[in-house]
Amino acid sequence: MSPGSDSAVLRRPEPIGRSEGQPLVRCRGLARTYGSGPTAVVAVHEANCEIPAGLQVALTGRSGSGKSTLLHLLAGLEQPTAGSIEWPGLHGNPAGRPAVVGMIFQGPSLLPALDVTENVALPLLLAGSSPADANQRAAESLHRLELDGLAAKLPQELSGGQAQRVAVARALASRPKLILADEPTGQLDHDAGRLVVSVMLAAAEELGAALVISTHDEDISARLSRRWTVSDGRLCTAKASR
16 A cells, blocks of 8 residues: 555544543643734744644644744744643653654755755764664655655755655654644645645554644645644634544
8 A cells, every 4th residue: 555545544543632641742821922012923822732642633724823833832943931831742842852753844944965865864863873774764754755766866956845745754754753744735736745644644643643734725634633723823622623
């Protein structure tokens, strides 16, 4: 079964409630404000949520609603200005630990001096993997996203869509426990977008990882078991996707 097939991502329902053990992430009154005084912008306002292992979430909302900021907070890349965020199931802040969190950003995030394989393998090397193991896992991840033919290319030789798929391959190669993707299909055509989502869903199921995808695409939202909505910085976790 190819990783891009729909059946590869619908083998069993994902858990919706709390995990039996500690949640991977727990947020209580989480807030992030930029600036101060009358010009302050509240990007995230008193968010409350728990993310257990295996949960799959479509994070929806208009552009500028606070989705990206929330993902950065969940990844430990930004610090809250109020409330609390904990990672009990990840044994502390996951920032800088690629085997714990895989973050896929909206914009270009590949290092221009490294070829595709080197870009995918770099987080593994930084985490202590041997060059042989890092390169093997990079090759496997590229294969799942049908990128074998680009392995020796430099980022400047890639289209925007190809570069985004490489970024997805890099995040998944580390086999993280938490996968956070910020509009991962925004630069992709329909078929490439479906493949990327299928691979992320299959990888999350295989790893028992939690997956949160920020998206405006209703087709993507319908493929995940839960839908959370951000409106003017406020998070609502009550809506089920299916």
